[in-house]
Amino acid sequence: MENIYKKIDKISFSLLSPQQIKKMAHVKVVTPELYDKEGYPVEGGLMDTRLGVIDPGLRCRTCNGKLKECPGHFGYIELGRPVLHISYIKAIYTFLQTTCKECSRLLLDEESTQKYAAKIDKLKTSGKEELIPKVCKLVRATAKTVKKCPHCKAKLTPVKFEKPSTFMEETKRVTPIEILERFEKISDADVMLIGVDPRFARPEWMVMGVFPIPPVTMRPSITLESGERAEDDLTHKLSDIVRINQRLFENINAGAPEIIVEDLWDLLQYHITTFFNNDIAQVPPARHRSGQPLKTITERIKSKEGRFRHNLAGKRVNYAARTVISPDPKIELNEVGVPVLIAMELTVPERVTEWNIDWLKKFIKNGPKIYPGANYVLDGTKKKKITLETQEVILEELAPGQIVERHLLDGDISIFNRQPSLHRMSIMCHKVRVLPGKSFRLNPSVCNPYNADFDGDEMNLHIPQTEEARAEAEILMEVETQIMSPKHGLNVIGCIDDAVTGNYILTKDETELTKEDAVRLLISVGVEDSETLNSLKKKISGKQIFSAILPKDFNFVHDKVIIENGQLKTGQIDPKTIGEGNGTLLRDIHRNYSEAECVDLFGKIFKLGIAYLQIRGFTITTSDADIPEEVREKARAVIQDAMTSVTDIIAQYKQNRLKTFSGKTMDETLELMVMQKLNETRISIGKMVSKSVSEENNAIIMSRAGKGNIINLAQTSMIVGQQALRGKRIERGYKNRTLSLFKEHDKSPEAKGFVRHSYKNGLNPVEFFFHAMTGRDSLMDTALRTPKSGYLYRRLANALQDLKVEYDGTVRDANKTIVQFAYGDDHIDVSKSENGTIDIKKIIEEVSKK
Amino acid sequence: MDASFDVTKHTLVPKHSKLTVEQVTKLIGEYNISIEQLPRILKSDPAIKTLDPEVGDVIEIERKSPTIGKAKYYRMVMNG
Numbered sequence: 001m002e003n004i005y006k007k008i009d010k011i012s013f014s015l016l017s018p019q020q021i022k023k024m025a026h027v028k029v030v031t032p033e034l035y036d037k038e039g040y041p042v043e044g045g046l047m048d049t050r051l052g053v054i055d056p057g058l059r060c061r062t063c064n065g066k067l068k069e070c071p072g073h074f075g076y077i078e079l080g081r082p083v084l085h086i087s088y089i090k091a092i093y094t095f096l097q098t099t100c101k102e103c104s105r106l107l108l109d110e111e112s113t114q115k116y117a118a119k120i121d122k123l124k125t126s127g128k129e130e131l132i133p134k135v136c137k138l139v140r141a142t143a144k145t146v147k148k149c150p151h152c153k154a155k156l157t158p159v160k161f162e163k164p165s166t167f168m169e170e171t172k173r174v175t176p177i178e179i180l181e182r183f184e185k186i187s188d189a190d191v192m193l194i195g196v197d198p199r200f201a202r203p204e205w206m207v208m209g210v211f212p213i214p215p216v217t218m219r220p221s222i223t224l225e226s227g228e229r230a231e232d233d234l235t236h237k238l239s240d241i242v243r244i245n246q247r248l249f250e251n252i253n254a255g256a257p258e259i260i261v262e263d264l265w266d267l268l269q270y271h272i273t274t275f276f277n278n279d280i281a282q283v284p285p286a287r288h289r290s291g292q293p294l295k296t297i298t299e300r301i302k303s304k305e306g307r308f309r310h311n312l313a314g315k316r317v318n319y320a321a322r323t324v325i326s327p328d329p330k331i332e333l334n335e336v337g338v339p340v341l342i343a344m345e346l347t348v349p350e351r352v353t354e355w356n357i358d359w360l361k362k363f364i365k366n367g368p369k370i371y372p373g374a375n376y377v378l379d380g381t382k383k384k385k386i387t388l389e390t391q392e393v394i395l396e397e398l399a400p401g402q403i404v405e406r407h408l409l410d411g412d413i414s415i416f417n418r419q420p421s422l423h424r425m426s427i428m429c430h431k432v433r434v435l436p437g438k439s440f441r442l443n444p445s446v447c448n449p450y451n452a453d454f455d456g457d458e459m460n461l462h463i464p465q466t467e468e469a470r471a472e473a474e475i476l477m478e479v480e481t482q483i484m485s486p487k488h489g490l491n492v493i494g495c496i497d498d499a500v501t502g503n504y505i506l507t508k509d510e511t512e513l514t515k516e517d518a519v520r521l522l523i524s525v526g527v528e529d530s531e532t533l534n535s536l537k538k539k540i541s542g543k544q545i546f547s548a549i550l551p552k553d554f555n556f557v558h559d560k561v562i563i564e565n566g567q568l569k570t571g572q573i574d575p576k577t578i579g580e581g582n583g584t585l586l587r588d589i590h591r592n593y594s595e596a597e598c599v600d601l602f603g604k605i606f607k608l609g610i611a612y613l614q615i616r617g618f619t620i621t622t623s624d625a626d627i628p629e630e631v632r633e634k635a636r637a638v639i640q641d642a643m644t645s646v647t648d649i650i651a652q653y654k655q656n657r658l659k660t661f662s663g664k665t666m667d668e669t670l671e672l673m674v675m676q677k678l679n680e681t682r683i684s685i686g687k688m689v690s691k692s693v694s695e696e697n698n699a700i701i702m703s704r705a706g707k708g709n710i711i712n713l714a715q716t717s718m719i720v721g722q723q724a725l726r727g728k729r730i731e732r733g734y735k736n737r738t739l740s741l742f743k744e745h746d747k748s749p750e751a752k753g754f755v756r757h758s759y760k761n762g763l764n765p766v767e768f769f770f771h772a773m774t775g776r777d778s779l780m781d782t783a784l785r786t787p788k789s790g791y792l793y794r795r796l797a798n799a800l801q802d803l804k805v806e807y808d809g810t811v812r813d814a815n816k817t818i819v820q821f822a823y824g825d826d827h828i829d830v831s832k833s834e835n836g837t838i839d840i841k842k843i844i845e846e847v848s849k850k
Numbered sequence: 851m852d853a854s855f856d857v858t859k860h861t862l863v864p865k866h867s868k869l870t871v872e873q874v875t876k877l878i879g880e881y882n883i884s885i886e887q888l889p890r891i892l893k894s895d896p897a898i899k900t901l902d903p904e905v906g907d908v909i910e911i912e913r914k915s916p917t918i919g920k921a922k923y924y925r926m927v928m929n930g
Binding site for chain 2: 808810812815816817818819820821822824825826828836
């Protein structure tokens with residue numbers, strides 16, 4: 001708290017009074033013209049040189065400042081007739097409703113006026129200012145209901161608001177002139193009671209008689225390549241306003257008929273409305289000649305493309321690239337494949353020294369168009385572009401101290417990112433690997449932390465430009481430092497798909513390879529020491545090959561998987577040991593070896609799986625879903641059993657004999673019982689299927705290691721099972737039935753979405769329909785949930801973004817106020833734990849062993 | 851609602867107690883903070899009604915914690 005010496009307590013916003021507008025103005029604008037024939041700004045025009053400078057070299061005629069020194073100055077115009085300010089239209093309405101049209105007093109009798117005033121006074125003196133708005137709200141609500149003025153006894157007609165900016169009393173329009181007259185008469189005390197502080201905002205200031213012209217610095221014109229000047233949208237709008245205003249004046253002075261004047265008045269109101277906000281319902285947006293809507297004041301500020309989210313909260317950078325991503329299992333985990341085209345555009349600044357000058361000269365000789373080349377040379381403050389013409393001069397002048405911006409090379413540090421960046425693993429540091437092609441290549445294992453797939457995803461690449469930035473990226477953000485997730489202490493990076501399946505099959509007890517195959521496999525994976533390779537015998541088991549890549553001092557036990565001194569003794573490698581999220585083997589390696597060794601070993605395991613699967617081959621066929629006839633027979637009996645017991649339950653229900661569960665109605669009980677029965681059947685059939693199928697079955701292998709689940713096989717071969725909508729059996733459709741071919745109140749499984757056939761044997765039309773229903777529902781669900789949860793997360797992250805764990809273990813916000821007294825109550829850094837806990841026993845055992 | 855209902859007896863309401871002046875000074879010293887840097891609790895909070903809290907008092911709350919069973923939290927009483 002000591003560092004804060006001035007703190008913003010409050011900000012008060014107020015309205016500009018006509019006097020203030022005139023006082024801050026330096027120019028009275030009188031003509032809609034911008035430039036004269038020579039192209040100079042017209043005096044008294046919208047680009048008057050007293051409104052500020054936008055051209056370099058010129059000086060402001062008001063403050064004599066140069067470009068960037070002069071902040072710009074306001075001008076003003078006198079409006080022919082007053083106009084309502086669109087942003088205050090609601091407030092104007094309230095004032096019209098709560099004050100008398102004759103005497104302009106608040107529509108409350110003397111007594112209650114005094115009562116409310118006293119209340120507000122009391123709140124003010126007792127320091128409870130925040131409650132005043134509530135009293136004012138009450139005042140407004142009561143005043144709105146009054147039908148006769150308690151002061152001048154005038155009979156009141158209710159004011160009606162007609163969008164966007166007209167007010168009617170019965171059939172008569174209340175013109176802005178009348179509004180202005182009424183508002184001017186309202187006393188300060190009444191204004192206060194209605195809820196507006198008259199020191200900062202008088203109601204009549206919401207009706208504009210003079211209009212401020214913003215400085216040219218906030219609406220600069222751009223000079224196009226053709227030499228033409230293109231004016232800002234605001235300037236266009238302002239010239240409309242000034243033009244119509246002039247015509248209005250002329251017509252009034254010439255004594256034109258009231259209809260014409262009123263038409264022009266409405267037009268002026270339209271232009272001023274759209275000047276402030278061009279996105280109002282009922283108001284057609286003002287457009288360019290091309291038809292695209294003008295971007296006026298509100299549009300500059302509001303929403304995603306507005307000043308806040310786009311310019312203030314959003315940042316843009318150089319040395320970045322974005323393209324489609326695709327997988328490459330042959331590159332390392334911490335590498336990113338960069339297309340040559342991008343590598344020639346992104347550069348690394350390299351300071352010239354006497355030791356690297358010859359090396360850097362090669363890049364300059366290649367120039368910007370031949371791959372490993374260079375684009376610029378920085379000599380002090382000069383930036384020299386390398387071209388065919390300048391190349392020789394630059395080469396000659398090249399001296400230590402200059403900086404060469406050379407193309408990306410293999411091994412350069414880069415930062416790789418995929419939006420939405422929801423956690424810290426969404427942006428990691430990778431080593432560059434320049435590759436042909438046009439997409440970024442990444443190891444499929446890092447898809448999980450980025451949440452990326454290859455259906456057209458794009459990712460961003462950044463090249464840090466200073467030594468410090470590169471060091472920081474390497475130390476804090478390298479992929480190998482991010483393997484353990486800070487949210488649960490498990491590995492976010494692991495083997496997936498082919499890599500798991502390959503290792504699973506390889507480490508099966510029966511797997512055996514010839515020496516030739518084994519050597520080829522190990523070399524392709526990157527095992528190159530001849531000792532290991534020579535020690536291989538004629539026939540080698542899969543477990544031995546897997547052991548060959550493990551470090552010699554590695555010990556590991558998990559269920560049946562036992563590794564002793566780097567030898568896999570028993571057990572089969574599966575997702576539980578090397579998969580993502582819960583790979584215990586990977587976690588042990590990560591804990592016991594350095595990060596470099598860890599990544600190297602991980603890469604080898606991954607490549608071994610893929611390479612072996614490539615030799616062996618892997619596919620799935622329809623016969624994988626063939627189930628022996630006796631098992632099918634048994635399953636049919638199970639289904640039949642279930643059906644009879646369900647019929648039985650329904651019969652009990654119909655006779656009202658069903659015993660209800662506590663807290664449930666009879667109907668609910670029936671549903672629960674039937675659902676439970678049907679689920680049981682599917683589970684028991686699933687078990688029968690997995691028992692009857694051989695270990696060689698491809699679908700089983702997939703479900704154990706790789707994609708898929710045993711349920712998929714059961715659904716394909718035996719029974720699809722109950723289709724559920726929102727956790728219930730299907731209910732919707734016709735009155736008291738799902739389809740017209742069922743009787744009303746039919747509670748039987750087949751009438752409520754039970755699919756008893758398998759995908760392989762085919763669904764009947766009714767089943768197919770129910771299946772399509774749930775399929776469509778889940779599709780809709782995912783499509784709608786993603787953006788909703790995304791926004792939810794954005795709000796949560798914004799609310800928590802400055803919470804931080806301090807050195808004393810407390811969680812504090814930006815003001816250093818405590819939010820949690822001990823991080824997670826137990827001070828445990830989750831990323832250094834295992835699933836949130838630290839196994840002290842295990843640590844002691846391991847330490848005492850050594 | 852029944853006026854005689856005592857929220858402090860409810861299973862979901864953690865135990866609240868008032869710290870003595872000495873305890874407060876010790877706490878402040880331990881975390882090297884001023885009492886303003888503690889989280890707040892309203893004077894009118896039903897859970898501390900029976901403790902007769904004054905603005906500026908510190909309330910100790912013994913909460914259930916999924917990680918260590920019971921965790922102590924402290925809040926400064928504020929107006930409202």
